[in-house]
Amino acid sequence: xxxxxxxxxxxxxxxxxxxxxxxxxxxxxxxxxxxxxxxxxxxxxxxxxxxxxxxxxxxxxxxxxxxxxxxxxxxxxxxxxxxxxxxxxxxxxxxxxxxxxxxxxxxxxxxxxxxxxxxxxxxxxxxxxxxxxxxxxxxxxxxxxxxxxxxxxxxxxxxxxxxxxxxxxxxxxxxxxxxxxxxxxxxxxxxxxxxxxxxxxxxxxxxxxxxxxxxxxxxxxxxxxxxxxxxxxxxxxxxxxxxxxxxxxxxxxxxxxxxxxxxxxxxxxxxxxxxxxxxxxxxxxxxxxxxxxxxxxxxxxxxxxxxxxxxxxxxxxxxxxxxxxxxxxxxxxxxxxxxxxxxxxxxxxxxxxxxxxxxxxxxxxxxxxxxxxxxxxxxxxxxxxxxxxxxxxxxxxxxxxxxxxxxxxxxxxxxxxxxxxxxxxxxxxxxxxxxxxxxxxxxxxxxxxxxxxxxxxxxxxxxxxxxxxxxxxxxxxxxxxxxxxxxxxxxxxxxxxxxxxxxxxxxxxxxxxxxxxxxxxxxxxxxxxxxxxxxxxxxxxxxxxxxxxxxxxxxxxxxxxxxxxxxxxxxxxxxxxxxxxxxxxxxxxxxxxxxx
Amino acid sequence: xxxxxxxxxxxxxxxxxxxxxxxxxxxxxxxxxxxxxxxxxxxxxxxxxxxxxxxxxxxxxxxxxxxxxxxxxxxxxxxxxxxxxxxxxxxxxxxxxxxxxxxxxxxxxxxxxxxxxxxxxxxxxxxxxxxxxxxxxxxxxxxxxxxxxxxxxxxxxxxxxxxxxxxxxxxxx
Numbered sequence: 001x002x003x004x005x006x007x008x009x010x011x012x013x014x015x016x017x018x019x020x021x022x023x024x025x026x027x028x029x030x031x032x033x034x035x036x037x038x039x040x041x042x043x044x045x046x047x048x049x050x051x052x053x054x055x056x057x058x059x060x061x062x063x064x065x066x067x068x069x070x071x072x073x074x075x076x077x078x079x080x081x082x083x084x085x086x087x088x089x090x091x092x093x094x095x096x097x098x099x100x101x102x103x104x105x106x107x108x109x110x111x112x113x114x115x116x117x118x119x120x121x122x123x124x125x126x127x128x129x130x131x132x133x134x135x136x137x138x139x140x141x142x143x144x145x146x147x148x149x150x151x152x153x154x155x156x157x158x159x160x161x162x163x164x165x166x167x168x169x170x171x172x173x174x175x176x177x178x179x180x181x182x183x184x185x186x187x188x189x190x191x192x193x194x195x196x197x198x199x200x201x202x203x204x205x206x207x208x209x210x211x212x213x214x215x216x217x218x219x220x221x222x223x224x225x226x227x228x229x230x231x232x233x234x235x236x237x238x239x240x241x242x243x244x245x246x247x248x249x250x251x252x253x254x255x256x257x258x259x260x261x262x263x264x265x266x267x268x269x270x271x272x273x274x275x276x277x278x279x280x281x282x283x284x285x286x287x288x289x290x291x292x293x294x295x296x297x298x299x300x301x302x303x304x305x306x307x308x309x310x311x312x313x314x315x316x317x318x319x320x321x322x323x324x325x326x327x328x329x330x331x332x333x334x335x336x337x338x339x340x341x342x343x344x345x346x347x348x349x350x351x352x353x354x355x356x357x358x359x360x361x362x363x364x365x366x367x368x369x370x371x372x373x374x375x376x377x378x379x380x381x382x383x384x385x386x387x388x389x390x391x392x393x394x395x396x397x398x399x400x401x402x403x404x405x406x407x408x409x410x411x412x413x414x415x416x417x418x419x420x421x422x423x424x425x426x427x428x429x430x431x432x433x434x435x436x437x438x439x440x441x442x443x444x445x446x447x448x449x450x451x452x453x454x455x456x457x458x459x460x461x462x463x464x465x466x467x468x469x470x471x472x473x474x475x476x477x478x479x480x481x482x483x484x485x486x487x488x489x490x491x492x493x494x495x496x497x498x499x500x501x502x503x504x505x506x507x508x509x510x511x512x513x514x515x516x517x518x519x520x521x522x523x524x525x526x527x528x529x530x531x532x533x534x535x536x537x538x539x540x541x542x543x544x545x546x547x548x549x550x551x552x553x554x555x556x557x558x559x560x561x562x563x564x565x566x567x568x569x570x571x572x573x574x575x576x577x578x579x580x581x582x583x584x585x586x587x588x589x590x591x592x593x594x595x596x
Numbered sequence: 597x598x599x600x601x602x603x604x605x606x607x608x609x610x611x612x613x614x615x616x617x618x619x620x621x622x623x624x625x626x627x628x629x630x631x632x633x634x635x636x637x638x639x640x641x642x643x644x645x646x647x648x649x650x651x652x653x654x655x656x657x658x659x660x661x662x663x664x665x666x667x668x669x670x671x672x673x674x675x676x677x678x679x680x681x682x683x684x685x686x687x688x689x690x691x692x693x694x695x696x697x698x699x700x701x702x703x704x705x706x707x708x709x710x711x712x713x714x715x716x717x718x719x720x721x722x723x724x725x726x727x728x729x730x731x732x733x734x735x736x737x738x739x740x741x742x743x744x745x746x747x748x749x750x751x752x753x754x755x756x757x758x759x760x761x762x763x764x765x766x767x768x769x
Binding site: 515538 | 670736
């Protein structure tokens with residue numbers, strides 16, 4: 001367990017403590033009677049009132065509770081669930097126009113509630129919360145119920161808040177009264193992406209399952225559960241016209257400190273990207289678990305709180321350095337022929353063009369700044385000879401594709417290297433530049449997870465100009481952009497570049513909704529206006545180094561994946577047909593941060 | 597179903613299903629049938645049987661909704677053994693025209709079991725190939741490389757338990 005609440009580590013690198021019921025219960029009991037903290041004034045107007053909320057069935061079909069609240073003071077309540085015995089608890093309430101948000105734990109348990117009431121329509125959304133997790137108890141679970149507030153002498157309200165896709169594609173900057181600042185993107189119907197601007201170093205964006213519920217009149221409810229990380233739960237209701245939010249944060253940070261507070265926040269709209277459902281379709285989440293990796297046989301879709309959660313480590317076969325070193329020499333496949341289903345990246349390679357023969361017969365030298373020096377002889381479409389730093393010549397398999405005239409993407413592995421390096425290189429014969437994503441294995445966290453070293457250099461060949469000190473450069477042109485990649489029928493992903501070093505990918509459902517989402521670290525390099533060379537690593541996911549050379553003029557790309565698994569090391573081509581889904585306005589959050 | 601051979605069954609038709617809908621929707625008194633008279637002439641038993649038919653119809657609707665939304669696993673609670681159906685791989689969606697007459701429908705005379713056969717359309721999905729992260733995620737949310745529709749026969753066996761009618765088995769052929 002790190003000693004810092006928000007250490008200088010990506011969330012997927014933190015060794016999250018497996019907290020026990022007793023650990024969690026002790027910490028909750030210490031604060032349950034007091035209720036959540038708040039950095040600003042709370043709404044005390046419920047003092048002396050009672051409220052009965054009648055809930056419908058939850059999202060999974062479980063029966064909803066009937067909650068009878070008696071608010072003894074502005075921060076103490078007693079609650080009877082389903083006409084049972086009353087339990088006293090501390091609470092905090094916040095108002096947002098016609099809405100009242102309140103939250104509390106239930107002393108002596110690992111449970112609590114967060115409630116949003118529309119006082120105008122007497123409709124309510126109730127989140128039953130408990131520490132239960134998938135495998136780690138620290139992960140906050142939630143079941144969502146719609147319902148109404150019983151009013152004596154009146155018929156039950158028929159108004160219900162609704163899960164839908166109305167928020168899909170929006171992005172906001174939020175600043176809480178705690179000082180916490182985040183970029184939050186509602187870029188899926190069931191997932192969310194966010195960047196911690198103040199608690200962390202803003203370099204990396206993360207993904208988590210989310211709920212999106214419309215109240216009406218520009219008011220919504222959003223939740224986020226930081227599954228696979230801290231398990232922290234955030235819920236807030238917001239008015240997107242007034243750009244205000246009120247909500248709750250509940251869970252344990254990296255120091256295992258309990259965060260249990262309600263907050264107010266103010267926001268800024270960052271933009272709206274395209275939706276890809278049929279026009280007029282408003283169907284939304286949550287997505288229920290379906291048979292598939294990480295879920296098969298382990299999650300009951302009808303269990304309280306169940307929903308589709310992408311848990312990449314459940315399907316990642318990790319290897320030791322000894323295992324990697326043993327398998328790679330004899331099991332390396334570079335652009336292997338792909339025939340038939342299951343033979344490799346068939347689905348992602350369906351749009352890959354024929355490798356270029358324009359390099360055949362050429363020789364070239366690449367002098368990377370700080371090394372190495374790579375000499376090449378391209379002997380055929382499939383084979384080249386290389387030598388590194390003047391060493392022995394080695395023949396190896398490669399492929400290259402010409403992205404624009406005289407600019408090629410090329411990939412090959414380097415044999416005999418201790419970390420099984422691969423070079424995925426843009427050869428720019430027009431400007432005399434070369435940029436390489438140098439993939440390697442035996443990284444510190446997981447041996448078969450790829451690392452990447454960007455290398456910039458000059459390309460020397462007959463008739464090629466000397467660029468002097470000029471190189472391709474890191475860029476922020478892609479910052480905030482969303483690009484869809486259609487690889488093959490049923491397999492369309494959208495990349496979202498939420499920071500200069502983050503690539504997030506979102507998978508579209510068969511009906512065109514943005515669905516499951518994850519993210520990794522990477523970089524974005526400009527080759528030309530409209531031509532970008534990107535990489536990302538699927539850290540704590542499946543360890544792939546993904547690269548693409550992306551042409552915004554043709555809306556087409558060519559890419560190369562470098563991956564090591566139990567079947568060995570592979571380099572595989574990928575290519576897709578692209579659409580530009582839009583761009584969030586993020587520049588101001590990254591000014592003065594461009595890498596040198 | 598083994599019970600089928602041993603039990604006397606009463607066949608019914610779609611027309612009777614529709615008739616039941618009207619009957620059950622309205623209390624007997626409201627449509628002018630004296631309850632005592634129903635008991636005397638056997639109508640009470642007939643009404644109970646019609647209610648069974650209606651309950652099975654509702655069970656079918658629940659099954660289709662759950663299966664098409666979340667796959668076989670989501671339907672487990674509708675089965676007597678609490679397991680979903682074991683359809684062939686790739687069956688992703690079933691369409692059953694509930695207004696159409698079943699190919700056959702019979703309730704055992706003891707009212708404890710029933711069998712039915714329906715014509716329906718099955719959507720059979722082609723699995724996405726590959727092991728990449730994107731492919732895994734796409735499969736997990738129900739994506740496929742394509743699908744074909746086929747007319748199939750859905751054979752159902754039902755069992756009446758304390759909590760009502762449940763599905764004993766479902767087969768596609």
